[in-house]
Amino acid sequence: MKRSIVGGIGLVGVALLLVGSYIGLFVAPPERHMGEVQRIMYVHVPCAWVALLAFTAAFVLAIGSLWSDREGWDAWMTGAIETGVVLNALLLVQGMIWARATWGVWWDWDVRLTTSLIMALLFAGILALRSFIPEAERRQTWSAIATIVAYVDVPLVYFCVRWWRSLHQVQSTPDTMDPAMVLPLRINSFAILGIAIWFAWQRARLEFERRRAEAVDPPAALPVEEVEIA
Amino acid sequence: MSWVRQAVIVLKKDALLEWRGRSRFVSVLLFGVVTLLLFSFAVGPDSSALRAGAAGFLVLALLLSSTLGLAESFRLEQEDRGLEGLLLVPVEPLAIFYGKALGSTLLLLVLAPVLVPIALVLYAVELDWLSLGQLLGIWLLAAAGLSAPGTLYAAMTSRLRSQDVVLPVLLFPLVVPVLLGSVKAMALALAGDPMEQMRSWLLLLAGFDVIYWSLCGVLFPFAIEEG
Amino acid sequence: MSWVRQAVIVLKKDALLEWRGRSRFVSVLLFGVVTLLLFSFAVGPDSSALRAGAAGFLVLALLLSSTLGLAESFRLEQEDRGLEGLLLVPVEPLAIFYGKALGSTLLLLVLAPVLVPIALVLYAVELDWLSLGQLLGIWLLAAAGLSAPGTLYAAMTSRLRSQDVVLPVLLFPLVVPVLLGSVKAMALALAGDPMEQMRSWLLLLAGFDVIYWSLCGVLFPFAIEEG
Amino acid sequence: LVSVRGLGRRFGRHWALAHVDLDIEAGAVVLLAGPNGSGKTTLLRLLAGLYRPTTGTVRVAGEDPRRDAVSCRERLAMVSHHAFLYERLTALETVRLWAGLSDRDATDEALAELLDEVGLAGSRDQLVGGFSAGMRKRLTLLRTRLEQPALVLWDEPFSSLDAAGRDLLRTWIAEFRRRGVTMLLATHDLDVAAELCDRAVVLRSGQKVWTGPPLDAGRRVEAMR
Amino acid sequence: LVSVRGLGRRFGRHWALAHVDLDIEAGAVVLLAGPNGSGKTTLLRLLAGLYRPTTGTVRVAGEDPRRDAVSCRERLAMVSHHAFLYERLTALETVRLWAGLSDRDATDEALAELLDEVGLAGSRDQLVGGFSAGMRKRLTLLRTRLEQPALVLWDEPFSSLDAAGRDLLRTWIAEFRRRGVTMLLATHDLDVAAELCDRAVVLRSGQKVWTGPPLDAGRRVEAMR
Ligand code: HEM
Ligand SMILES: Nc1ncnc2c1ncn2[C@@H]1O[C@H](COP(=O)(O)OP(=O)(O)OP(=O)(O)O)[C@@H](O)[C@H]1O
């Protein structure tokens, strides 16, 4: 039941992605200065948004999993982090391609780019940390702690372009954008969100099952012999 | 008993151990010095490149020393489970955190009077008193910024087998803002700050310090109780 | 029993422990990567300065990784006095030395395929196949040169609690020549070698390797038996 | 004072402790016996909140030693396999540290007297890193005297001690018992311990298999071979 | 087999051992008794060449354990306070390592049988880092079986062992004795040890103060309080 709902969300996501990308590639106008490469924005920005969202979800789940040590929190948190890391990696790759096309370099130590890279390293580091800890409870607590600590970087990724001068573009609003660009951007954002939910759910379930597999049942209870004390 | 008093006792204990194992302080120091030296070998005899990188090298030496110092401090706690002994007394986890973080900050501060002059000489930088003051202020902010998350992660990784290596992996990306902020600010202090950019970097450092000194304090009890 | 066979067993044991704490290898590697990243933050966005320092940063990352790896390896030996247990079997001290030194060299070699490409990308260096080959050759020589005295040093310092402060002071001057040689040679491999200076640096490195691998082998039994 | 329900702890795929129910009224002294690896240490560490239970609950004076760690541990003292020492402190500095942290403003003379009591007067300014096995044990035993515990968890306190040390420890335990301190005593020296305890619990493969008079515990453990 | 003359060892300003003369003929079993901190461990470690003598000489089968460390240690096995384990090896891997290094080409079955003998068959693939105190001790005892020693130095081998473990160890020592292995047994369990030994040496503050029949050693140590 739950499974089919999530599967449905994923499928809708894929469908939306096709529609949105079609509009983005063939219907929306090219950008004035950058030309056709700018169309990479229709995946770049949704990836960025959903990655930030995934890490935010992981942050909330981490707080939950410190609060009550329920296993579910941990599994979902891992799913969210993995999703975020994948999207973050995609974001970096797309961004680098875009940068090569418009700025002429693959990489620049610009604040936005730097903070995004740090974000990827931080959360990938948490996944690494998890693999080093054999005990499930400790793994849960420690990765929750590391997630909360790492999350401080996430708002920085979002706001850094406003706080420091940056090569990278500052946020625009729908008012400052061509409506023909806003539509495919919106569609693709929901598309990637749907796919991300499906992916996170799969990973969370896997994590859950992994933990279940570790958890062998206790041996059958032995009888207790009680001798009266004189 | 108030945890503040406990924190002071923990700090004093660490200072005593530090003093007993002077060797350790000397070698952290030496490590810093040698790192500075190595950087100048690595970059070569081109003194303008050296001067340009001086701030960066100084901060890197600070960073590496801090990692080593913290890792060692928690190794002593694990040797005969001293930390567990503290928790059983009981010492408030908060006291352990702030005691250790403060101790680490102080240790890094003590490095300044040695490392800074060496860097200035090696890298042929000239400095007036104002800039020197700025430099030390930045040093303090950076030391504090490295110590808080460093203490948290050192406490966690000291229970892992390979703490020496896991610690930097977790810590380094986290403290990149500290690193960047202090490198930029120091470079401005060394080379002059015509465009008044220093303030924003100092704010970044101070903001980082405030956030992590409180956040890590909240998280530390969870980290340390995990048996 | 021949000490060569024992050395192999020691090496295999270390490899197994390494594998169990896979974490450790991964993190030595990550440590190297992160260090490389940090250098580029520290030096700043000026990519020509970065390119100039690429060789130096690579060697420094190698040095730091090797120190960490070796220190960790001997820490495992001290945890429950495993090393003493080996000596009592008895294992020839020579076998321990060559087993450990070889293990360390191998660990450092495995780092190359990851660290070198990253450095090349980060520091925007372009390279043909010949230079790449040279680079790896230098890497091997440097790894060996760091491992032999490093093993000796780590064995001594792992007992440091009751030993003198001088030991770290002894090691660093020992390693600096290896460092210098490999930085120079790598810089030539990266930037081209119009004046054919590479040979002399390689000879220097090879000479150091031969000397250290035999000298430290001779000294190791003394270092390890000091109780 | 102590109440344990369905307690279990798993390490990896191995259950070190399972299905343990245990109630200890205030003032009782319970002998904890069982072969090597039967889960004694694990049980004591769970009571001190040093491990998290995999299943079941632990209550010490109604509190959960994990959630309310500090207030639980104010009540208890533990002597464990590890001595909790810092190699580079002297004996006196060590007890001064412990006393300071538990807010007992003891003078150095008072502390030196305590050291004298465990026969370490001559080594008070020696670094504990150079202590012999028995001297370490003697020093760690002092923790029970510095705190004012209502519950003491002894994990093999007799090991490494010489005859004099054992006698001393025996009188201490008897003294604690007289003062109404609740105790759990895990040891393999069952003959020595039996007379000090009110009742015994025998563990086997992590499960409680027997409770009864302490004098019979030895026979019960023997029978398990 | 063992000959010690004027042996002394100083740590810092403290003499842990002084003026010790001792001769042990091949096949003799000597009980080493004395209060905590009297120098038993120090003496055994000097015999194994793990400490350098400050004064005096040590000879094992005519050789100096410092100069000819390897050939001396081929002859001897030592069970010490430390178990010499690597936390991340399993029990089987540990004995395989020891066997391999001492050039005994034992099959895994043979090694597993040895583990079974000390009751660790069920834990052969468990990492020793998770072993209980007694299980570690049991594992380290196997070192005496893997080498073919002419001299065994036992430093408190009974501590942490349960009753079954102690019995097993007693039979092992008796068996070694029958086979003519020379042994030095430092322990505080004097009643258990007395019957296993030929004679006793009592140390006090690092000096040899008494030698005599093992059954009287306990009384002699008691008298020292
Ligand atoms: C690796 C390189 C890059 C990274 C890591 C990166 C990262 C990000 C992130 C995290 C966002 C979303 C945050 C927000 O909504 O403010 C974003 C948005 C955006 N990026 Fe990038 N970016 C990169 C390269 C580029 C390049 C080369 C361009 C084009 C010159 C570009 C143009 C944009 C635009 C237009 C937005 C949307 C801003 C808005 O209007 O809200 N990015 N990028
Ligand atoms: N940290 C751990 N990791 C893995 N396994 C553990 C751990 N602690 C205990 N065990 C396992 O749990 C079981 C019980 O161990 P425990 O230390 O409680 O035994 P014990 O009764 O104290 O034994 P002993 O008398 O030898 O001290 C053993 O099989 C041990 O291997």
Ligand SMILES: Nc1ncnc2c1ncn2[C@@H]1O[C@H](COP(=O)(O)OP(=O)(O)OP(=O)(O)O)[C@@H](O)[C@H]1O
């Ligand atoms: N490495 C060392 N550094 C400093 N002092 C030491 C060292 N080893 C032993 N000593 C001192 O030497 C004395 C004898 O110690 P040793 O360990 O030989 O005693 P022991 O007879 O084995 O005692 P126990 O019965 O407690 O094991 C003690 O006073 C101890 O403090």
Ligand SMILES: [Mg+2]
């Ligand atoms: Mg135990």
Ligand SMILES: [Mg+2]
């Ligand atoms: Mg001893």
